[in-house]
Amino acid sequence: MSHDIRIVTESQLRAAIGLDLTAVDVIERAFAALATGDVIMPPILSMDMPDINAEVDVKTAYIPGFDGFAIKVSPGFFDNPTLGLASLNGLMILFSAKTGLVEAVFLDNGYLTDIRTAAAGAVAARHLAPSTVETAGVIGTGVQARIQIEAAHLVRPFTRVLVHGRDPERAATCARDLAETLGITAEVATDPAALVAQSQLVVTTTPSRTPVIKAEWLHPGLHITAMGSDQEGKNEIAPRALLNADLYVCDRVSQCETSGELEAALAAGLWTNGTPPELGQIIAGTATGRTSDDAVTICDLTGTGVQDTAIATHARQAMGDTGTTIRT
Structure with a gap:
């Protein structure tokens, strides 16, 4: 037939x-x-x-x-x-x-x-970012850097974005593209610590195997969405940052343990907070999300079926x- x-x-x-x-x-x-x-x-x-x-x-x-x-x-x-x-x-x-x-x-x-990955970033921002975001930052300069910021802007319409990348020319091109696409101020940040300090929402979109964000950079009123770590060995966020944050959320705990930010924290013997909540549980109301605009939150997106x-x-x-x- x-x-x-x-x-x-x-x-x-x-x-x-x-x-x-x-x-x-x-x-x-x-x-x-x-x-x-x-x-x-x-x-x-x-x-x-x-x-x-x-x-x-x-x-x-x-x-x-x-x-x-x-x-x-x-x-x-x-x-x-x-x-x-x-x-x-x-x-x-x-x-x-x-x-x-x-x-x-x-x-x-x-x-x-690309669309579903960026949309997941928007879902994380919708449920975990502070209610008001004036400045967003992105570490990375590729396709996901652009559309993660576009997606976040749908749910938190910030007026300024900072872009950091290893290649200053690519960072400048990414900033120009975002300024044109979103009609907002976009600037290159040569210092990632300064980018984090000035932002209420930060997205990391790199394939890095060494942290691009350090634990001591966390500050009240910050949300970080880490979406680059999607394979064993990748690591964008310093493991201690997961402990220092008020809330660390996984898209799927079993995946984050083997291919997300949680992998490095477990390998270093630092993670002692039990099983983290998952983003779906926060959406469904079965786990607690951000409790105040001053809280520090991190969402680990490894990509799910x-x-x-x-x-x-x-x-x-x-x-x-x-x-x-x-x-x-």
């Missing part, structure tokens, strides 16, 4: 889906579902290939009540820019939760991952008849 599969390209997806509050709400609901305990989300399949400066991650999740579930493959080949190619690409496959048949293949080159299933389902609904249908 034959069935139809819809093939959708990156350009078609970009025309239909953007980073907006609808996408943020989609990802927020996915986190809330994760807090129920009914979601089935296996550990990330992660393959590091250091000899070719590459990595591949595979993520998936089944959310009861959803019509489908997605499997997402994300290769990162970090020497690609020398070949004139993007570092990141990939695709998502949406399967029917009723029959297991493939319903859609999104040849998005990582676009849907529920985000992929949620954004793929959203994409399928938004695309309608767009794309190419093949019959198998």
Whole structure:
């Protein structure tokens, strides 16, 4: 018996889906579902290939009540820019939760991952950042640096952003792009400590394996979203900062223990605060979030399969008849 599969390209997806509050709400609901305990989300399949400066991650999740579930493959080949190619690409496959048949293949080159990752940052800011943010800071200068700040601006409309990166020219380009996109003041911060000191909301978007934020930089009224650590060995936040913060939140504790900021704190023998709350629990009201505007909060985003299933389902609904249908 034959069935139809819809093939959708990156350009078609970009025309239909953007980073907006609808996408943020989609990802927020996915986190809330994760807090129920009914979601089935296996550990990330992660393959590091250091000899070719590459990595591949595979993520998936089944959310009861959803019509489908997605499997997402994300290769990162970090020497690609020398070949004139993007570092990141990939695709998502949406399967029917009723029959297991493939319903859609999104040849998005990582676009849907970018959207759902940035939307998760907005969800973290919505629930954990101080109620008023005047200055935001970002450490990193790539695609996620830009869209994490765009996403945070949706929920905390700050008027100034500071950008820090290892390459001053890339930092300046990133700042110019953000100023143009958001219509706000954007400046390069050559000193990351000064960036943190002046910001109420900071996002780290690097692949660093040594901390880019030190524990002594924390100050009252600060929220940090760390989203760069998504593989074993990566570490953007000094382990002691997790203890010094008033609240440390994971997207998924089991992932943060092996590939997030919690990994380094555990390895150093510093983490003694038991099991951290998860973002979904705070959304659902089963765990306590920020208690005052003076509190210091850190959210550790490693990227979850529920985000992929949620954004793929959203994409399928938004695309309608767009794309190419093949019959198998």
